[in-house]
Amino acid sequence: RLGLTEAELDRGRRELEKAEKLKVKVITVEDPDYPQELLYVAQPPLAIYVKGKLLPAPRVAVVGSRRCSSYGRRVAYSLGKCLSSAGVTVVSGLAQGIDAEGHRGALEGEGKTLAVLGSGVDSVFPLSNLDLARRIVEEGGGLISEFPLGTKARKEHFPRRNRIVSGLSKAVVVVEAPERSGSFITVNYALTRGRKFSPFPVR
Numbered sequence: 683r684l685g686l687t688e689a690e691l692d693r694g695r696r697e698l699e700k701a702e703k704l705k706v707k708v709i710t711v712e713d714p715d716y717p718q719e720l721l722y723v724a725q726p727p728l729a730i731y732v733k734g735k736l737l738p739a740p741r742v743a744v745v746g747s748r749r750c751s752s753y754g755r756r757v758a759y760s761l762g763k764c765l766s767s768a769g770v771t772v773v774s775g776l777a778q779g780i781d782a783e784g785h786r787g788a789l790e791g792e793g794k795t796l797a798v799l800g801s802g803v804d805s806v807f808p809l810s811n812l813d814l815a816r817r818i819v820e821e822g823g824g825l826i827s828e829f830p831l832g833t834k835a836r837k838e839h840f841p842r843r844n845r846i847v848s849g850l851s852k853a854v855v856v857v858e859a860p861e862r863s864g865s866f867i868t869v870n871y872a873l874t875r876g877r878k879f880s881p882f883p884v885r
Contacts, residue, residue, distance in 0.1 A: 700831050701739040703859030704804055707732045722838065723849035727828035730846075733803040737794050741771040743821055743851035745789075745844075746780025746858045754858035758783035759790070766793020773798065773851045776811050776825075780857045785814060789821055798846045800839035807835035826850075 692778060701708050708764065709716050709727045715736065730736075744762055746754060762772045762784040772783040772788035773834050776797040788795035797818055801807045803825045806815045815825055828846060 687702035697830060701731065704831065706803055706831065707838070709736070712818045717850060720846065720849045723845045727846070729760050729828070731803045731827050731829070731831065732824050733826075735794075735822060736824055736826065737771045738798055739771070739852065740769070741773050741796065741851045743773045743847050743854040744780070744784030744855055744857060745854065746784075747776055747813040747848065748777050748779040748781075750779040750858045754780060758857045759787035761857065762787025762795070766791035766795065769793065771796060771823075773847055775800070775840070776806070776815060776846055778808055778812035779808065782811055782814060784857070785818060788821075789817060794821070794823045796850065797824055797825050798850070799825060799829070799835075800843040801827065801835035802829050802831045803827045804831050805834055840879075 698708060707715075711721070716730070717736065717753055719739075720730070721857065726864075742765055744758055744765070744788070744871065746758060750758075759778045763788075766788040767773050770793070772784055772795040774784045774795070774797060776785065776799060784785055785795045785797060793819055798813060799806065806812050806825070819825060826846065828842065833839075
């Protein structure tokens with residue numbers, strides 16, 4: 683029982699029942715399917731929620747700014763397509779701009795992609811990417827979150843999301859982003875863990 687109260691156990695049971703109804707897998711650190719790479723991130727999540735499939739390595743993160751140039755969008759799309767065509771899983775955060783184009787390119791390349799959310803996997807944010815999220819799952823990829831079902835996106839969730847993006851990925855490619863953007867939070871996590879960082883110049 684791990685010292686849990688009856689109320690906590692009851693909440694856990696209800697959460698698992700809800701996940702089952704939504705066809706969401708809850709993978710704990712004790713589960714053999716738990717990504718071992720996540721054990722080495724800051725404060726490893728005790729559990730992750732997966733809608734769709736948790737794709738195996740090799741994985742590469744394609745990240746960048748929400749407010750990007752049209753050229754940056756094309757580069758992210760082409761890079762996602764190239765990676766997925768080569769059998770590499772593209773990981774990103776489902777944000778508008780570079781993230782979304784990386785996911786779309788991966789799908790076009792007939793490969794797979796993983797979207798890590800700063801919300802529950804049943805509360806996709808932004809709503810403008812809801813159809814993209816559905817397509818990711820339908821075409822054999824997955825949505826991942828450490829946040830419980832029903833959790834809405836909040837500003838403080840995104841740095842936590844970014845460490846998961848970094849943790850799952852062998853390398854991080856920043857296509858286009860200002861120096862103070864959240865993309866470089868992902869980069870910093872990657873560098874502290876000895877990951878490769880590849881800035882992709884678009885100018």
